[in-house]
Amino acid sequence: MSTNTRLVRGRFAPTPSGELHIGNAWAALLSWLQIRSLDGTFVLRMEDIDTQRARPHLASQILDDLYWLGLDWDEGPDVGGPYGPYTQSERIEYYEEALKQLEDQGCLYPCYCSRADLLAAARAPHGLSSEGPAYPGTCRLLTPDEAACKSLVKQPSLRFKVDHELLSFQDGIAGRQQFDTASGGDFIVRRADGMISYQLAVVVDDDHMHITDVLRGADLLDSVPRQLMLYRALGMHAPAFAHVPLFMGPDGKRLAKRHGGTSLAALREMGTAPEQLVGWLMWIAGLTEELVPLTAKECIPLFDMDKLPSESILITDEKLSRLHGS
Numbered sequence: 001m002s003t004n005t006r007l008v009r010g011r012f013a014p015t016p017s018g019e020l021h022i023g024n025a026w027a028a029l030l031s032w033l034q035i036r037s038l039d040g041t042f043v044l045r046m047e048d049i050d051t052q053r054a055r056p057h058l059a060s061q062i063l064d065d066l067y068w069l070g071l072d073w074d075e076g077p078d079v080g081g082p083y084g085p086y087t088q089s090e091r092i093e094y095y096e097e098a099l100k101q102l103e104d105q106g107c108l109y110p111c112y113c114s115r116a117d118l119l120a121a122a123r124a125p126h127g128l129s130s131e132g133p134a135y136p137g138t139c140r141l142l143t144p145d146e147a148a149c150k151s152l153v154k155q156p157s158l159r160f161k162v163d164h165e166l167l168s169f170q171d172g173i174a175g176r177q178q179f180d181t182a183s184g185g186d187f188i189v190r191r192a193d194g195m196i197s198y199q200l201a202v203v204v205d206d207d208h209m210h211i212t213d214v215l216r217g218a219d220l221l222d223s224v225p226r227q228l229m230l231y232r233a234l235g236m237h238a239p240a241f242a243h244v245p246l247f248m249g250p251d252g253k254r255l256a257k258r259h260g261g262t263s264l265a266a267l268r269e270m271g272t273a274p275e276q277l278v279g280w281l282m283w284i285a286g287l288t289e290e291l292v293p294l295t296a297k298e299c300i301p302l303f304d305m306d307k308l309p310s311e312s313i314l315i316t317d318e319k320l321s322r323l324h325g326s
């Protein structure tokens with residue numbers, strides 16, 4: 001074991017807006033294995049910044065489900081650590097500080113567009129990203145007088161100015177990626193109601209928490225360019241990224257509650273043992289040839305990022321029935 005491997009720091013950052021399902025367990029397990037196999041430090045961060053969607057009881061249920069799975073963390077909301085707090089709703093001052101820095105640098109502008117304006121813009125043929133259609137930049141062109149006039153009647157959101165460029169980065173699983181930053185447009189860093197955006201909070205937190213390696217679901221792959229732009233503007237160093245493919249249901253749509261028996265709560269209720277789920281996730285990952293029960297700890301020496309699939313994984317009824325043991 002090398003002496004400086006503990007400098008490797010990873011994290012799992014759930015949003016407590018729904019129950020943990022097998023797709024989340026897959027990302028959590030692989031992220032934990034990546035860090036544990038390097039003898040690094042694993043952090044748990046609760047991303048409850050969207051107070052309208054976050055449910056406090058789900059936050060504690062998520063921790064409980066993760067412990068049940070056999071994971072542990074060196075720093076987190078329940079165990080503390082040197083870079084806390086580890087709950088986003090308690091970190092607002094850090095986000096405000098970053099906003100101020102961006103504002104002072106002239107990277108932001110107020111946006112007064114209503115939902116209806118944005119919907120109308122959405123009908124125009126702009127690029128699409130996980131955050132919806134690209135913003136056409138309407139308010140970027142407002143004169144200070146026009147902006148002052150609008151501010152009398154509406155609280156603005158704050159947008160980050162995106163300049164057109166091709167951004168490329170190496171993803172540990174998805175491979176070389178190249179994005180045209182214009183396809184997402186200027187993005188929101190603070191909503192009109194004051195809520196800090198996921199993009200800003202995640203960048204500030206990963207930097208403050210000295211995260212070196214981010215492994216998470218591929219639904220966030222197209223967030224990387226926005227995060228890279230924020231890292232750069234804030235003078236921060238971006239971590240290495242690896243995005244694990246998503247689980248798709250038999251209908252070709254992302255695996256979700258409606259597919260049944262996929263939340264950890266449901267599995268636990270059905271009497272599934274954690275070793276059964278961990279063994280199944282490892283088998284799906286192609287890290288074991290046979291479907292055998294395994295503890296999370298037993299999987300540490302089996303982790304090999306190069307073996308992980310990079311395409312979405314179809315979870316057929318047959319595969320699910322192997323998990324349910326029928």
Ligand code: GLU
Pocket residue numbers: 013014015047202216217220
């Ligand atoms: N909180 C995000 C989610 O649950 C994950 C954020 C991240 O890993 O960057 O989807």
